[in-house]
Amino acid sequence: MSDKKEGDSLSAAATKGSYVFPNGDRYEGDYSRSATGVILRSGTGKHISANGILYTGEWHEDKMHGRGTLQHPSGALYEGEFKDNMYHGTGIYTFPDGSTYKGHFYENRLEGEGAFTDTKGLVWTGEFHGKAALGLKMQLNI
Known part of the structure; x- marks a missing residue:
């Protein structure tokens, strides 16, 4: 300080x-x-x-x-758990365009089970690994 x-x-x-x-x-x-x-x-x-x-x-x-x-001034917002100045644990990250990721973070990376909601409101769930998210499933609103 x-x-x-x-x-x-x-x-x-x-x-x-x-x-x-x-x-x-x-x-x-x-x-x-x-x-x-x-x-x-x-x-x-x-x-x-x-x-x-x-x-x-x-x-x-x-x-x-x-x-x-x-x-952030860009409009990005993170609400959740931190460890040693990093996103770490569970949280919600809102991107500047309004899309969101809700799930697990590990050392500032999207890591583990989570849900991504795009700007159209479509929700994609699955396993996230940094910038990769293979095998995501779209939730259907019936």
């Missing part, structure tokens, strides 16, 4: 604060101190990057970790 801080003092009892990073990013939320005294985002908080990316959710040892929402 940045040395520059707004709001609360940096006392050992303080657990919430607002920070401005040298690159213009901002963080508001919970933090902790490492054994060496470095301040780490930890708990829940909101990080707004200088280029408009917004993350709201859980942090662990200064990384997005747990449940959260990541919004």
Whole structure:
């Protein structure tokens, strides 16, 4: 985290604060101190990057970790589980064109059982492996 801080003092009892990073990013939320005294985002908080990316959710040892929402200026949106700053676990990714993927992620990749809904509302289910998804089945709405 940045040395520059707004709001609360940096006392050992303080657990919430607002920070401005040298690159213009901002963080508001919970933090902790490492054994060496470095301040780490930890708990829940909101990080707004200088280029408009917004993350709201859980942090662990200064990384997005747990449940959260990541919004991009392009309109892309991820809601789900994170591990070590990556989409990891179950979640929903909405693409800028409005299509969505709901399912499993592994280290930022679509991985495992999931459902892709295209811009026409057609739902395709099956096994996803990164950019490949062999043998998808279209759900019929009868």
